[in-house]
Amino acid sequence: MTGLARVLDDVLTVVTTTEQDTSWTRRWDTADEMVRELSDHRDRVRLGDLSTLPELKFLFAPTGPLQDVSLSSxxxxxxxxLAERFDGAYAEIMDS
Known part of the structure; x- marks a missing residue:
């Protein structure tokens, strides 16, 4: 779980320190919405709540919302x- 939280921390650092273009994704209308959702996921993971793990898998998927934002930003x-690190952390969780 710690690895997953670190990945989310690193993503949040990127999206909060640079301007984000969310126009290529239907997921979020604004960067603030994206930050709120990612922060919520991170906070849940830190508490040991993995109930949103499938949603995180979708966010980090190729051509998923985060990749769309990253490319346009x-x-x-x-x-x-970051997605490679996410995949590794996800695999660790699934293997345990």
Missing amino acids: GWGELFLR
């Missing part, structure tokens, strides 16, 4: 590295 390469 200029951090597409970083997203790929």
Whole structure:
């Protein structure tokens, strides 16, 4: 769980320190909505609540909402590295 929380922390750092273009995703109308949702996921994970894990898997999926935002906001390469870390943390959780 710690690895997953770290990935979410790192994503939140990116999306809160640079301007985000959410126009290419229907998921969020504004960057603030995206930050609120990601923060909620992170807080749940920190508390040991993995009930939103399927939703997180969708957010980090190829051509998913986070990749759409990353590409339109200029951090597409970083997203790929974060998504790889997410996949590793997800696999650890599923294997335990």
